[in-house]
Amino acid sequence: MQAFSNERGLPIVEAMIRTIQDNKTHLSEIDGMIGDGDHGTNMNKGFTLCEERLQAMDASFLEGLQVLGDILFSEIGGSMGPIYGTIFMEMAGAVKTPSRIDEHAFLAMLEAGIAGLDEIIEAKVGDKTLMDVLLPARDAFSGAVRDGKDFRQALDDMVQACVAGRDATVGMVARFGRSSRLGERSRGVLDAGAASCCLLLQAMAKGINELLEDV
Amino acid sequence: MQRIINRPDYVVEDMLKGFLKAHSDLVVATSNSRVVRAVGDTEGRVGVVTGGGSGHKPAFIGYLGRGMVDAVAVGEVFSSPTAGAFLDAFREANGGKGVACLYGNYSGDNMNVKLAMKMAKREGIEIRTVVANDDVASAPKGQSEKRRGVAGEILMWKVGGAKAASGATLDEVIAVAQKAIDQTKSIGIGLSPCTLPAVGHPNFEIQEGTMEVGIGHHGEPGIAVHTLESANVMAEKMLDVILPDQPFSEGDEVAVLVSGLGATPVMELYILFGEVEEKLKEKGIRISRSYVGNYFTSLEMMGVTLTLMKLDDELKACLDAEADTVGLKSFPGKHSV
Numbered sequence: 001m002q003a004f005s006n007e008r009g010l011p012i013v014e015a016m017i018r019t020i021q022d023n024k025t026h027l028s029e030i031d032g033m034i035g036d037g038d039h040g041t042n043m044n045k046g047f048t049l050c051e052e053r054l055q056a057m058d059a060s061f062l063e064g065l066q067v068l069g070d071i072l073f074s075e076i077g078g079s080m081g082p083i084y085g086t087i088f089m090e091m092a093g094a095v096k097t098p099s100r101i102d103e104h105a106f107l108a109m110l111e112a113g114i115a116g117l118d119e120i121i122e123a124k125v126g127d128k129t130l131m132d133v134l135l136p137a138r139d140a141f142s143g144a145v146r147d148g149k150d151f152r153q154a155l156d157d158m159v160q161a162c163v164a165g166r167d168a169t170v171g172m173v174a175r176f177g178r179s180s181r182l183g184e185r186s187r188g189v190l191d192a193g194a195a196s197c198c199l200l201l202q203a204m205a206k207g208i209n210e211l212l213e214d215v
Numbered sequence: 216m217q218r219i220i221n222r223p224d225y226v227v228e229d230m231l232k233g234f235l236k237a238h239s240d241l242v243v244a245t246s247n248s249r250v251v252r253a254v255g256d257t258e259g260r261v262g263v264v265t266g267g268g269s270g271h272k273p274a275f276i277g278y279l280g281r282g283m284v285d286a287v288a289v290g291e292v293f294s295s296p297t298a299g300a301f302l303d304a305f306r307e308a309n310g311g312k313g314v315a316c317l318y319g320n321y322s323g324d325n326m327n328v329k330l331a332m333k334m335a336k337r338e339g340i341e342i343r344t345v346v347a348n349d350d351v352a353s354a355p356k357g358q359s360e361k362r363r364g365v366a367g368e369i370l371m372w373k374v375g376g377a378k379a380a381s382g383a384t385l386d387e388v389i390a391v392a393q394k395a396i397d398q399t400k401s402i403g404i405g406l407s408p409c410t411l412p413a414v415g416h417p418n419f420e421i422q423e424g425t426m427e428v429g430i431g432h433h434g435e436p437g438i439a440v441h442t443l444e445s446a447n448v449m450a451e452k453m454l455d456v457i458l459p460d461q462p463f464s465e466g467d468e469v470a471v472l473v474s475g476l477g478a479t480p481v482m483e484l485y486i487l488f489g490e491v492e493e494k495l496k497e498k499g500i501r502i503s504r505s506y507v508g509n510y511f512t513s514l515e516m517m518g519v520t521l522t523l524m525k526l527d528d529e530l531k532a533c534l535d536a537e538a539d540t541v542g543l544k545s546f547p548g549k550h551s552v
Contacts, residue, residue, distance in 0.1 A: 032418070036293065036294075036411070036414075036418060036433075037414060037418060038294070038413075038414075042294075073297065073298050073299055073330065074297055074298075074299035075297060075299070076297060077268075077290045077291060077294050077295045077296050077297040077298075077300070077323065077327060078290070078291070078294040078295050078323045079295065079322055079323040079326060081297050081298065081327070082297075082298050082323070082326040082327050082329075082330050083326065085298065085330070086330065119329065119333070120325075120326045120329045120330055121322075121326060176322065177322045178321075178322065178433075178435070182436065185436075
């Protein structure tokens, strides 16, 4: 069985922060095509604040996620603050005995993040939102675990589903959020939330991969 | 950009600094820099909270004060306040009898309010909401859950705030605020776009010589783009959409709110109001309360929103009750028409 140490897992959160910082302009450009063009800037603001706060503490992986969630909740408004704030806070609170995180614990975290989101948004797969990445990612990961694949393979399956889900938003008409008011005009471009969600899950998978140990 | 600003990324902070100084008789800062509250307390009565993105002055903080709103969560320009700001606004407005959160139907606001409510519940603060959806152009009739809130929110705050000030229960405040917004329909016309200071260029267009009927408060697309017409025709086009929606009919008594979107001369708002009054009179609909001015703006957008509220005795009493805010003042025993 494979797992990673929660205690030494902060590099995963740092990788997530870095991918948002590196893709700030890209995310704002995508958003600018059918939204108000501030997605990259907003996300970068929250994730960079988190980076600063984490530098002043010696946090574990789950504590890092909790800090990230808290900052998005209290500092970032709009739609992305509450969405990502909920995901990360719920994920951080989902593992009860967090010394080592295996694929079952990680699946529980994904499930908790999605359950938290269900309380605040109604978007489904096909609505051109980050749900088009998050739900297929969870399904791919849980399917892999059910089929007896190991953590590493399950993460690979998850990343493939993320990319496919993100790319599928190009062909969709937005049915949720501000871009939904554009109707047909929203077709033909990526959804910015799906793009950032894909980046974050990719960074998470890569970060976990580097820390996985056979136990 | 011909603007009076210091730093494009800090227009909200800089605006709040001036607002709090200018209106220190009515509003005070709180420990959260994105929450402003009315002077005075809500001890023993229902508190009223609202919140939304900045750029709509005098909404939202301009309606803080006696008889209207007790605390406001302030967002970035055209962007929902954080869940944390809504939560702190709930705490500020809580006087032990619960809090009515009366806000507009936008996805960001919906999420942040829901999250904040969840947190407030853990602290034992009872929160109930009414979500304004008066913009008839934002979704067809029958899909009112998709409609946005626009200038009609002001009348909802006035009515809900008056009820709360009278010592009513949370149930009563929520019921009358819900009735207020259910009886209220709005539509906008846009003549020119607006520019977010931090962006520097408009993110939508309205061609010279055209008008967009049904435009939203953030430039959301309307239902039709027409050649620019006279105030007379504009009034007709707006009423053609609003009147069947309620429906308003002969013998009704209404409140009318005509709000500029920021850059339209107030003179022109009166020209439009005159046309609206005449057309309503022809249909046997009597305006018994009227509000004309820049009540709910969208930065420097040119254009106007027209709001009609179908009145009954309870709504009239609430509109006439005392209120003392930057954006709206009301003296008992007097009303405008």
